[in-house]
Amino acid sequence: MKCFNFLIAIVVVFGVLGVCNGSGLRENFYKSSCPQAEQIVQNITWKQVASNPALPAKLLRMHFHDCFVRGCDASVLINSTANNIAEKDAIPNLSLAGFDVIDEIKTQLEHTCPRVVSCADIIALAARDSFQKSMWQVLTGRRDGSISHASEALANIPSPFFNFTTLQQAFANKNLNVQDLVVLSGAHTIGVGHCNLFSNRLYNFTGKGDADPSLNSTYAASLRTKCRSLSDTTTTIAMDPGSALTFDNHYFSNLKIHQGLFQSDAALLTNKGATNVVDEMLISGPFFTQFNQSIQRMGAIGVLTGTAGKIRKRCSVV
Numbered sequence: 001m002k003c004f005n006f007l008i009a010i011v012v013v014f015g016v017l018g019v020c021n022g023s024g025l026r027e028n029f030y031k032s033s034c035p036q037a038e039q040i041v042q043n044i045t046w047k048q049v050a051s052n053p054a055l056p057a058k059l060l061r062m063h064f065h066d067c068f069v070r071g072c073d074a075s076v077l078i079n080s081t082a083n084n085i086a087e088k089d090a091i092p093n094l095s096l097a098g099f100d101v102i103d104e105i106k107t108q109l110e111h112t113c114p115r116v117v118s119c120a121d122i123i124a125l126a127a128r129d130s131f132q133k134s135m136w137q138v139l140t141g142r143r144d145g146s147i148s149h150a151s152e153a154l155a156n157i158p159s160p161f162f163n164f165t166t167l168q169q170a171f172a173n174k175n176l177n178v179q180d181l182v183v184l185s186g187a188h189t190i191g192v193g194h195c196n197l198f199s200n201r202l203y204n205f206t207g208k209g210d211a212d213p214s215l216n217s218t219y220a221a222s223l224r225t226k227c228r229s230l231s232d233t234t235t236t237i238a239m240d241p242g243s244a245l246t247f248d249n250h251y252f253s254n255l256k257i258h259q260g261l262f263q264s265d266a267a268l269l270t271n272k273g274a275t276n277v278v279d280e281m282l283i284s285g286p287f288f289t290q291f292n293q294s295i296q297r298m299g300a301i302g303v304l305t306g307t308a309g310k311i312r313k314r315c316s317v318v
């Protein structure tokens, strides 16, 4: 009974301090089991970003795709086998990359503290550490899943052709609200998209050889000089031209001048509540504050903690 009271006292104190967040994740989970863990992730990520400026976008998107399928359990890292087509080989995997960086980090961690740090935490930490300045907090203690199916990626990852209703539903399925949807879409302030994922907006929006009227016509003309046809599957376009490598709030000012690249970006302006959030995000302070909150909610989706799941030895195999 005494012990029980003591436990309650601990739960209350930690709850008040905000160390627990209800998901079972904690700040600095590896503090005693692998004190150097977070530093190792940061060092290797920084080294790799220095030689590959496109990497932050890859790692941030990897984190998103991991969390939306079976929760943040590193299922996105599992290789297909003779009997199973894994998430990696699903259609929305297009241009997922950075797996080699996760592997390098994992190899170093297995050397320093074998079987302690999960692949799922490595993804979440590396996505944050892609940026010189730490822009959001990452709680840790995720464990790894062992199931990965391409069909589940297809069913859970929102498509760039989604409208507001289907986007809202895809996020609601993960307990994320419209605020999270808009704020997290701000991640499209870095990185690139392939022409075939939006060229219908340039060439054949309603099947009459027309352009999407919600796309800025000047911008559409410039995109047509780069994406030469509906079937161009190889050319990539910066989603935030001008500052494609900088994590800022320009995504939202692009939206306002109808320069969101995908239909799913433009769709955010088709709903009153979402448009209000877009307007709030035009100021960078609130954007950074809200992104920190929303990505922590994303990073807690369906996490395996405690004794659930396991710690994989190699991230690409179960």
Ligand code: HEM
Pocket: 056, 057, 058, 060, 061, 064, 094, 095, 096, 158, 159, 160, 161, 162, 167, 181, 184, 185, 187, 188, 190, 191, 192, 193, 194, 195, 197, 262, 264
């Ligand atoms: C709201 C629903 C979303 C849709 C429909 C969507 C769709 C897409 C698509 C189609 C691409 C381009 C892929 C390619 O052509 O290679 C892309 C890129 C990207 N997405 Fe999203 N996304 C969404 C939300 C998110 C979220 C929540 C994040 C992260 C928090 C994110 C981060 C990124 C990043 C960083 C890239 C650039 C990747 C690169 O440069 O290789 N996206 N997204």
Ligand SMILES: *[C@@H]1O[C@H](CO)[C@@H](O)[C@H](O)[C@H]1NC(C)=O
Pocket: 036, 039, 040, 043
């Ligand atoms: C990380 O890098 C810093 C600076 O290069 C170095 O001083 C530190 O020892 C490294 N830490 C680990 C754990 O690799």
Ligand SMILES: *[C@@H]1O[C@H](CO)[C@@H](O)[C@H](O)[C@H]1NC(C)=O
Pocket: 079, 314, 316, 317
């Ligand atoms: C997983 O697949 C990648 C290529 O898709 C390959 O480079 C890697 O070696 C594979 N991992 C293992 C452990 O077989």
Ligand SMILES: *[C@@H]1O[C@H](CO)[C@@H](O)[C@H](O)[C@H]1NC(C)=O
Pocket: 088, 089, 090, 091, 093, 094, 095, 096, 097
């Ligand atoms: C994506 O899936 C295709 C098969 O559908 C595969 O050939 C390709 O290597 C995968 N890409 C990545 C980055 O895993």
Ligand SMILES: *[C@@H]1O[C@H](CO)[C@@H](O)[C@H](O)[C@H]1NC(C)=O
Pocket: 134, 135, 136, 137, 289, 292, 293, 296
């Ligand atoms: C992110 O939010 C947490 C509270 O959830 C706060 O402690 C932390 O300082 C914030 N981090 C950044 C980089 O803004």
Ligand SMILES: *[C@@H]1O[C@H](CO)[C@@H](O)[C@H](O)[C@H]1NC(C)=O
Pocket: 163, 164, 165, 166
């Ligand atoms: C959104 O897309 C879904 C699925 O394609 C469709 O059923 C629905 O009618 C669309 N909603 C609007 C408002 O266009």
Ligand SMILES: *[C@@H]1O[C@H](CO)[C@@H](O)[C@H](O)[C@H]1NC(C)=O
Pocket: 204, 206, 207, 208, 209, 230
């Ligand atoms: C545009 O779409 C219509 C209807 O889907 C189709 O018949 C036509 O072939 C398309 N045009 C091109 C250039 O693909």
Ligand SMILES: *[C@@H]1O[C@H](CO)[C@@H](O)[C@H](O)[C@H]1NC(C)=O
Pocket: 216, 217, 218, 219, 256, 257, 258
């Ligand atoms: C289209 O983009 C230009 C800048 O390239 C901007 O001045 C103009 O206001 C935009 N038009 C609309 C309708 O948003």
